Amino acid sequence: MFENIARRLERVQTHSPDAQGRELGRPPARPATQSLRDLLDVSDDFAAALAHRLEVNLTDLDAMQHLIMAGPLSPSALAKRVGLSTAAMTTAIDRLEAVGHVRRRANPDDRRSVLVEARPESRQRAMGLLMPMIGAVDAVLDDFDEHDQRVITRYLSRVVETYRGHSARLGAPHAPEAAGR
Amino acid sequence: MFENIARRLERVQTHSPDAQGRELGRPPARPATQSLRDLLDVSDDFAAALAHRLEVNLTDLDAMQHLIMAGPLSPSALAKRVGLSTAAMTTAIDRLEAVGHVRRRANPDDRRSVLVEARPESRQRAMGLLMPMIGAVDAVLDDFDEHDQRVITRYLSRVVETYRGHSARLGAPHAPEAAGR
DNA sequence: TCTAGTAGTTCGATCATCGAACTAAACCCG
DNA sequence: CGGGTTTAGTTCGATGATCGAACTACTAGA
Secondary structure (H helix, E strand, O other), rough: OOOHHHHHHHHHHHHHOOOOOOHHHOOOHHHHHHHHHHHHHHHHHHHHHHHHHOOHHHHHHHHHHHHHHHHOOOHHHHHHHOOOOOHHHHHHHHHHEEEEEEEEEEOOOOOEEEEEEEOOHHHHHHHHHHHHHHHHHHHHHHOOOHHHHHHHHHEEEHHHHHHHHHHHHHHHOOOOOOOOO | OOHHHHHHHHHHHOOOOOEEEEEEEEOOHHHHHHHHHHHHHHHHHHHHHHHHHHOHHHHHHHHHHHHHHHHOOOOHHHHHHHOOOOHHHHHHHHHHHHOOOOOEOOOOOOOOOEEEEHHHHHHHHHHHHHHHHHHHHHHHHHHOOOHHHHHHHHHHHHHHHHHHHHHHHHHHOOOOOOOOO
16 A cells, blocks of 8 residues: 555655746745745655554545544544545545554444544554654744744745635635535 | 535535644644644645646646646656656546646657657646746735745745654655665 | 667556445434 | 434445556667
């Protein structure tokens, strides 16, 4: 399932800093914007490496992260978070259960329903790999004073908003009109 | 191929700002770190919406972007960039060719080889959707003065480095020792 | 010129995903 | 209560993307 990891990693390294489309008339991005792009790349790589270490695929890793962060969830709630059909979620949970990362419990309040929870050992193992990373990223902020941290936060929030706006512009083919919230 | 787009989009909206694992003893992330996470989410959503508009899947969109940014590439070079086997790349190029986004040309310098290039109309269409977004993200910087822009750049670079370091720590199962560069 | 290596494709198998159909349980409301 | 309707989860069959291995055509090096 991970035979292509070497390819992924090599890609990162051999990926030459090509002409950046300069000859195509595209405006050269400012360094911050470029770093932003790099960030998206390397975060994918990190996720792939983490999935590899935990012996799951990216989908299942995503599900695991939700379970770890939110606690036990029903398959349907998990499916909604991960963005899968409930059918696909069933098989994803099967996979995670097969390797011992999660277990299914009956939901005491609804006998139709099921609760999926990360097994403590797997949770701990995942946390052990994730936390140093999360902590390190958060710690980057320590080298910036109050003012600068606010600047960074403001910048990132605005970039996120920009993305959201442009996603909406592009598609939202069946955006369900945000019922509720 | 895109029946799950509605699910993806709804996910964004219904995804409650859950307890952030506070009850699990995880340190609450500072706002900048939280925005960083949001950024990774929304950039995925943007890519999905863009792929939908261009009527290709995410893999093929990735390939298209490389072709647009770097100009004509051989299938193998493209495979390396995208992180696919050459076999999978062949079929991805077939798909892109079938919908008219790219074409194959003989490589004049090597009769074994092939050059894949984005068709101008498709390039333009993709650029027309991408550029406003790229421009808007870059323009966010305009609201920050020189000093603050440097702060932002420094922060992002350090985060990227952090990710890289932790990816390496996690895995690099067959990291080929960075021959060259 | 022969041999070894490289570029791309084809082939068969596998895996993740989907929608539809199904089962069981819960929720209405008359 | 007690029927019909909705909801939760699974199973099923089909599809699409991917892989490694085998193959073809070409290049390059001894």
